[in-house]
Every structure is written in C-alpha cells, then in structure tokens.
Amino acid sequence: MAKKGAAAKLWHRSTILMVIIIVLGFGTVFARLFYLQVYQAEELQQRAVEQQLHDTTVSAKRGSIYDSGGNVLAQSITVWNVVLAPANFKKGDETSRKIVADGLAKILDMDADEILKKTHEDSYYVVLKNKVETKIRNQILEFEDKIYKQNKISGVINMIEDYKRYYTHDSFAGPILGFVGADNQGLAGIEFQYDEELNGNAGRIVIAQDAHNQPLPYQYEQKIEASNGSDIILTIDENIQSIMEKYVRESIKEFNVANRGCAIMMNVKTGAILGFACEGAFDPNDPFEIADNKVKAKVNTLKGKKKEEAEMDALNAQWRNKGVSDTYVPGSVFKIVTASAVLSEGLVDEKTTYHCEGAYSPYEGAQAISCWDLDGHGVQTLEEALCNSCNPAFMQMGMDQLGRKKFYEYYVAFGFSERTGIDLPGESDDVFFNKKGEVCGMEMMDLAVASFGQNFKITPIQMLTATAAIANKGRLMQPYVVQQVVDSNGNVIKNTEPTVKRQVISEHVAEEICKMLERNAKYGGAKNGYIAGYRIGGKTGTSQKIVDENGQKTNDYIASFCGIAPCDDPEIALLCYFDTPDPKINYYGSAVAGPCLRNIFNEVLPYLGVEKVFAEDEKAQVEISINNFTEMTVEEAKAELEKTGLKAEVVGSGSKIVAQNPQPYSNVPTEGTVVLYTDEERKNKVIVPDFTGCSIDDVNYIAAQNDLNLLIIGSSVGETKSYAKSQDIPAFKEVEPYTVVTVIFNQDNSIM
Numbered sequence: 207m208a209k210k211g212a213a214a215k216l217w218h219r220s221t222i223l224m225v226i227i228i229v230l231g232f233g234t235v236f237a238r239l240f241y242l243q244v245y246q247a248e249e250l251q252q253r254a255v256e257q258q259l260h261d262t263t264v265s266a267k268r269g270s271i272y273d274s275g276g277n278v279l280a281q282s283i284t285v286w287n288v289v290l291a292p293a294n295f296k297k298g299d300e301t302s303r304k305i306v307a308d309g310l311a312k313i314l315d316m317d318a319d320e321i322l323k324k325t326h327e328d329s330y331y332v333v334l335k336n337k338v339e340t341k342i343r344n345q346i347l348e349f350e351d352k353i354y355k356q357n358k359i360s361g362v363i364n365m366i367e368d369y370k371r372y373y374t375h376d377s378f379a380g381p382i383l384g385f386v387g388a389d390n391q392g393l394a395g396i397e398f399q400y401d402e403e404l405n406g407n408a409g410r411i412v413i414a415q416d417a418h419n420q421p422l423p424y425q426y427e428q429k430i431e432a433s434n435g436s437d438i439i440l441t442i443d444e445n446i447q448s449i450m451e452k453y454v455r456e457s458i459k460e461f462n463v464a465n466r467g468c469a470i471m472m473n474v475k476t477g478a479i480l481g482f483a484c485e486g487a488f489d490p491n492d493p494f495e496i497a498d499n500k501v502k503a504k505v506n507t508l509k510g511k512k513k514e515e516a517e518m519d520a521l522n523a524q525w526r527n528k529g530v531s532d533t534y535v536p537g538s539v540f541k542i543v544t545a546s547a548v549l550s551e552g553l554v555d556e557k558t559t560y561h562c563e564g565a566y567s568p569y570e571g572a573q574a575i576s577c578w579d580l581d582g583h584g585v586q587t588l589e590e591a592l593c594n595s596c597n598p599a600f601m602q603m604g605m606d607q608l609g610r611k612k613f614y615e616y617y618v619a620f621g622f623s624e625r626t627g628i629d630l631p632g633e634s635d636d637v638f639f640n641k642k643g644e645v646c647g648m649e650m651m652d653l654a655v656a657s658f659g660q661n662f663k664i665t666p667i668q669m670l671t672a673t674a675a676i677a678n679k680g681r682l683m684q685p686y687v688v689q690q691v692v693d694s695n696g697n698v699i700k701n702t703e704p705t706v707k708r709q710v711i712s713e714h715v716a717e718e719i720c721k722m723l724e725r726n727a728k729y730g731g732a733k734n735g736y737i738a739g740y741r742i743g744g745k746t747g748t749s750q751k752i753v754d755e756n757g758q759k760t761n762d763y764i765a766s767f768c769g770i771a772p773c774d775d776p777e778i779a780l781l782c783y784f785d786t787p788d789p790k791i792n793y794y795g796s797a798v799a800g801p802c803l804r805n806i807f808n809e810v811l812p813y814l815g816v817e818k819v820f821a822e823d824e825k826a827q828v829e830i831s832i833n834n835f836t837e838m839t840v841e842e843a844k845a846e847l848e849k850t851g852l853k854a855e856v857v858g859s860g861s862k863i864v865a866q867n868p869q870p871y872s873n874v875p876t877e878g879t880v881v882l883y884t885d886e887e888r889k890n891k892v893i894v895p896d897f898t899g900c901s902i903d904d905v906n907y908i909a910a911q912n913d914l915n916l917l918i919i920g921s922s923v924g925e926t927k928s929y930a931k932s933q934d935i936p937a938f939k940e941v942e943p944y945t946v947v948t949v950i951f952n953q954d955n956s957i958m
Contacts, residue, residue, distance in 0.1 A: 604657025734800025
C-alpha cells in the first residue's frame with residue numbers, strides 16, 4: 207500500500223509539473239503571439255510591406271529662373287541615371303554578365319571589372335552612373351537592342367529619368383544666380399535663397415515583388431507623380447546685366463584690380479534691381495572650378511593640406527557676392543548723406559560757407575586732417591564743397607553743425623545700421639565704431655572722419671539704397687531681385703510689390719541734393735560720369751583700406767562712383783565699386799569707377815527709352831541723324847542740311863548727289879560737315895590723328911585741321927582739366943573726309 211501511495215504521489219507531482227510546463231510553454235507562446243499581433247503589429251506590417259515592395263524615387267524638375275523679359279537664365283534639363291537589375295540575370299549565366307559589363311564600360315567610360323562585380327549583387331537597383339546626357343542614353347538604348355537581338359539579354363539595364371541644372375549663359379550673373387549641388391539643392395545665390403520654391407517634391411514608383419524578389423505583374427505597380435518646382439522671375443534685365451558686366455570687366459582689366467569689382471543698378475522708384483554685375487565671377491555650370499587663372503596657377507603650386515585650404519579659400523571668394531556680403535569704407539560717396547543731414551536740419555542757407563586751407567583740425571589739440579587739395583579750396587558754399595569733395599568742409603558740417611547724435615540719427619535713417627533685407631543670401635551688417643550707446647561710441651575724431659565717409663564700413667547695396675532714397679524724393683525703398691514666383695501650373699504665388707520703408711528726408715531736400723549731384727557730374731569732381739543730354743548726377747569715392755580682410759595694415763584703396771539719372775526725374779541709381787585697383791595705374795574713384803559708370807549709363811539710358819535733353823552749353827555735343835541725300839539735287843540737299851545746322855561740302859560738277867560721307871542715317875555732331883559727291887571725283891582720304899592725352903581744345907583744333915567730324919563724350923564744353931582717353935577709330939587709320947570720330951574724355955586723375 208505504501209508503494210502505491212508513493213507512486214500516486216509521484217504521478218500526481220508529474221502531472222502537476224507537466225501542466226505547469228504546458229501552461230508556461232503555451233502561455234509564453236500566446237504571450238509572444240499577443241505581443242507580436244498587438245504591440246508589434248504595425249512594425250511587422252511595415253517590414254512585410256518593405257519586403258514585398260521596391261520603391262524608386264522619381265526626381266522633381268527644379269523650377270527655371272528667368273530675367274525680367276522672360277529669357278531663361280537657369281533651367282533643369284533631362285538626364286538619366288543608369289541602373290542595373292542584377293537579380294534579372296539567370297543564375298550561372300556569366301556570359302551575359304560579361305557582355306553587359308564590357309559594353310557598358312565602353313559607353314560609360316568605367317572599369318569593366320567593377321561593373322561585372324555589380325552584376326552579381328542580389329538586387330534590382332544598382333546605380334552605375336548618374337546624370338548621363340542624351341547622347342550616352344541613346345548609345346545605351348542601341349546597346350540594349352543589340353544584346354537582345356543577338357544574346358536574348360533583357361531587363362538588366364534601366365534608365366531612370368533625372369534632371370541636371372544648366373545655366374544658359376555660363377558665368378553670366380553667376381554670384382546672383384548661385385548654383386546647386388549634386389543633389390540639386392541650392393548652395394548659393396537665388397538657388398539657395400529660393401531653394402524651397404524651386405525644388406518641388408519628388409515622386410515615387412512602387413513595384414510589388416513576390417517571395418523570390420521577382421516583380422509582380424504591371425497592375426501591382428503604383429506611381430506617385432513628382433511635383434515640379436516653381437519658376438522664379440527676376441527683376442534683372444539680361445541686356446542691362448550684359449552691359450554692366452562688360453564694362454566692369456574692362457575696368458578690372460584696365461586698372462589691374464586685385465580684389466574684384468561690382469556694379470549694381472536699381473530702379474529708384476520701386477527698389478527693383480535691374481542689374482547686378484559682380485565680376486571675377488565663376489561659371490555656375492562648373493562652380494568648383496577656380497575661375498581666375500592667376501589664382502588657379504598659384505593654388506596649383508601648393509601641395510597637400512595647404513593646397514586644399516587655398517583651393518577652398520579661392521572657391522569661397524569667387525562664390526561671394528561682393529555687393530551684399532563685403533563691407534567697405536565708402537569714402538567721399540558718403541558726403542551726400544552728410545550734406546542731406548545739414549540741409550534737413552536747416553543748418554545751411556545761401557549765406558552759409560565753409561573754409562578750407564588744405565587741412566583742418568577737428569578740435570583743439572587734434573591732429574590736422576588734410577584735404578586732397580593741399581592748397582585748399584578757400585571759402586565754399588555747400589554745393590561747392592560737395593563738388594570739390596572737400597574733407598575740411600564736411601568735417602565742419604559734422605563737428606560744428608550736426609554733432610554725434612544728429613549724425614548717427616541720419617546714419618540710421620538712411621538704413622546703414624541694419625541690413626537692407628535684399629532677397630539674396632549672405633548680406634553683411636555694417637561695422638560702425640563700437641555699436642554701444644546712443645551714438646555707438648563715436649569719439650569726436652570718429653565723427654570728424656565719419657562725416658566724409660572714413661573709418662566705418664557698410665555694404666555696397668546699403669550705399670546704393672541710400673543714394674536711391676535721395677533720388678526717390680527722400681523715400682527709402684526695400685531692394686529686391688525676385689519679381690515673381692510662379693508655380694508649375696502657371697499660377698503666380700508671390701509677386702513683389704514696391705515697399706517704402708520710411709521717408710528719410712523731405713522731397714525739397716532730396717531735390718536740392720539731386721541738383722548738386724548733377725552740377726558735380728557736369729562741372730565738379732564727378733565729370734567722368736558726365737554724358738551730354740542725359741542729366742546725370744553723381745559722387746565719387748576714394749577710400750583707404752586701413753586693414754585688409756586678415757586685419758593687417760594696408761595702403762590699398764576702394765574706388766567707387768554712385769550716380770543717378772536723369773536728375774530732373776530720377777529713374778535709376780548705379781553704384782560702381784572696385785576693390786584695390788593698382789596704384790601704379792590709378793586708384794581714384796573718378797578715374798577708375800567714373801568711366802565705367804558713364805559707359806554703362808551711355809548704353810542703358812537709351813535702352814530704357816530715356817531721351818537726351820541738351821542744355822544750351824551742350825549743343826555742340828548734339829548728334830543729328832542725317833538723311834540719304836543720293837538722288838537729291840545739290841540745292842535740295844544743301845537746304846536740308848542747313849535746316850539741321852550742318853554744313854555741306856560739294857565735290858564734283860554734277861547736279862545730283864551720287865554719294866555722301868558720313869553715310870546715310872548715321873549721326874553727325876552739330877555744326878559738323880557732310881561731303882556731297884555729284885560724280886566720280888573724290889576727295890583725298892585723311893589720316894586720323896592720335897588724340898589721346900590732348901585737351902578738349904587741342905582735340906577740336908586737330909580734328910578741324912584734318913577735316914574730321916568730332917563727337918565728344920565725357921566732358922562738358924570748355925572743360926580744361928579733361929584729357930582724351932580713347933577714340934573709336936584707331937590713330938593713323940585712313941578714312942573718308944569728315945568721318946565722325948568719337949573721342950572719350952576723362953577728367954584729371956588727381957581729382958577725388
């Protein structure tokens with residue numbers, strides 16, 4: 207009985223143990239199932255979907271960038287990514303793999319062994335090469351057709367449509383447009399600033415796969431279309447931009463400018479930027495190539511880390527937009543702000559004068575500061591001081607009339623203490639003394655030199671915007687370069703409206719300053735910007751760079767010129783700025799930047815439809831378009847010429863005109879001569895003299911002695927301090943009598 211009881215107990219214990227094991231085992235299973243089905247259900251479903259689906263990204267087409275006239279400046283062109291599907295090769299078929307690898311290697315200029323390795327990967331999506339052009343794509347299509355017909359190989363090569371950024375005019379407006387990286391992300395300029403609008407949203411192609419990673423029939427494929435990016439329409443005019451870039455390049459070359467240069471043109475009434483030439487620029491199609499050959503050669507002499515650092519510095523420098531990212535000492539251009547301040551405060555009337563003896567001590571015991579004219583300007587009115595660009599006079603305005611508080615109030619009002627907010631990346635802040643307190647820590651000597659534009663730094667776009675405010679009846683505008691953003695369906699999603707920030711000075715004061723600037727361009731220190739008939743106003747600047755970008759002392763200079771036109775009803779303002787011209791050639795703003803501004807205005811103003819209106823003392827520089835006199839009688843031709851104030855010289859004994867010089871419909875200066883030929887007899891040709899370096903009186907005399915018509919650019923009549931800089935017909939060339947020779951004059955280089 208004892209044994210039976212012990213056996214029963216053992217069986218009972220075993221049963222209990224089995225039940226416990228079963229309960230624990232199934233409990234664990236059920237718990238695991240519950241955990242998987244409830245807590246991990248979403249994750250497992252996602253993993254199952256990922257195993258069953260193959261997802262391919264479809265690139266969105268980046269929006270285009272247009273100029274104000276609708277001309278394409280940047281666009282995305284179709285390219286293809288070459289993709290292998292190795293899983294579609296038959297197992298063990300090494301021959302087909304070799305054929306494909308060798309063929310693609312030749313077309314794509316790749317290593318055949320590298321491609322062969324990729325054909326053994328267990329995948330349907332192995333990228334061989336991105337962004338191949340149409341020519342390569344067509345070669346691959348031909349190759350696919352060939353291997354299918356000859357070897358029955360198919361489904362192993364795919365080409366996925368993609369896009370590549372293309373800039374239509376190479377380096378044209380490079381720092382403004384910017385560029386994109388390999389992933390089509392904007393890295394600089396408009397491309398960076400408006401990356402979100404331009405970029406669009408990528409699409410997807412989703413393909414279902416079976417358990418063996420084979421694609422299921424077509425009906426299981428789903429395509430989510432890409433949403434293309436929006437287009438950007440700039441305020442910049444392609445023609446104006448081309449003109450500006452041309453003359454900035456010429457000035458950089460002529461004066462051997464070491465640190466690039468720029469020119470910015472603004473519509474003063476709206477703030478729209480019409481042109482923004484920042485030369486020494488790069489090609490956005492190849493932004494990682496150093497554009498300056500001299501810099502490139504210097505970098506290539508280095509090795510290792512030093513070369514890498516120098517190359518990166520060179521690239522950052524060429525990508526940098528000097529007009530918004532660089533700060534500079536404005537120099538005498540800033541005098542228009544000081545003049546506006548004393549006028550606005552009622553501190554000047556017709557009896558107010560300033561005295562210059564060639565130097566001025568701002569306060570007792572202070573070191574005297576020289577004027578550029580060491581002989582002094584004597585007693586001057588405000589207008590005369592501005593035209594003379596007299597430092598002592600402007601120190602007197604700052605120290606004796608305005609004081610630190612009022613000076614700083616106008617500095618702030620004109621927008622120098624804040625960024626302009628132009629829609630371009632990388633805009634810098636000003637550098638104005640120590641930025642503390644209500645006068646920013648200006649000491650008395652700081653005020654003295656700041657009154658004529660020294661010892662503080664602003665950006666070129668700030669200086670242009672302030673000048674445009676004077677031209678715009680005292681209203682400070684918000685500058686901008688993007689006029690519209692238009693989505694891929696043609697809907698305008700953003701349109702920039704002109705924004706007035708504030709009234710800086712009164713309309714009356716603004717009008718008075720404009721008159722002074724016009725007189726300065728015609729008779730004062732800004733004569734190199736003068737063009738007869740266009741009523742240009744301007745102020746030059748020659749500022750010393752106390753320290754360079756590395757904080758080292760320097761004797762380099764910035765040459766600049768800020769102008770407006772036409773002064774009676776200003777439409778545009780233009781700043782030309784050159785960083786470190788060669789002092790052995792010239793570094794004055796009047797000599798370096800003045801002719802650049804004049805040349806730009808001379809082409810842009812007629813393009814904008816601004817007509818010349820000549821003052822009485824400019825009549826000698828009026829151009830008259832002459833008629834076609836052939837087939838007219840001598841009397842008829844002479845009568846018509848007499849009406850226009852032109853002279854006629856008849857050669858021959860016939861009664862009708864058979865030829866003429868200058869040619870029909872060409873321009874002849876007032877009081878010029880037209881030769882009328884009545885038969886085969888011709889006057890002897892004349893030799894064009896070398897006018898360069900001559901005064902205007904000498905040029906007029908020499909032209910008359912040599913039977914040439916003379917057209918003068920860049921000098922007011924009777925100007926004695928100008929010299930002939932260049933001529934459109936080379937010296938010593940043989941021409942017909944009374945051919946029109948255009949001679950360009952510059953004022954004396956020593957004038958600030």
